[in-house]
Amino acid sequence: MDSTDIGYKNKNGQLVIRKTDKPGTxxxxxxxxLRCNVNKCGYEYGVNGTDIFERKCPKCQGGLPGLSF
Numbered sequence: 169m170d171s172t173d174i175g176y177k178n179k180n181g182q183l184v185i186r187k188t189d190k191p192g193t194x195x196x197x198x199x200x201x202l203r204c205n206v207n208k209c210g211y212e213y214g215v216n217g218t219d220i221f222e223r224k225c226p227k228c229q230g231g232l233p234g235l236s237f
Contacts, residue, residue, distance in 0.1 A: 171220040172200060180224045180231075181206040188237050192216035199237050204228060 169176050176184045185201040192199045197216040204211045204225035211227040213234025224231030 172217045176220070177205065178221050178223060180222070180229060182220070182223050182225060184220060185212065187217075188214070190214075190237055192218075193235065194218050199235050201237055202234075 174184055174186060181204065182202045183205050185203050188199045188201065190199045194216040197218055199214040200217055200220060201212055202215055202223060204227065206225060206228055209225055209228045211225055213226055214237035215223050215234060226233050
């Protein structure tokens with residue numbers, strides 16, 4: 169499974185929910201929506217596709233703020 173596939177969960181418990189049609193902030197990237205699956209947090213936030221594999225939740229893990237989606 170690729171890190172941009174719907175249902176992918178990274179090592180920090182962040183789950184890919186969907187791809188948006190909005191351009192990201194990295195070259196040729198789109199914004200993906202992640203949901204935190206740590207301790208039932210459930211926070212959803214936008215990220216560049218290239219960042220999915222390493223992202224941490226901005227709400228409960230001290231990760232960087234998400235992108236607007």
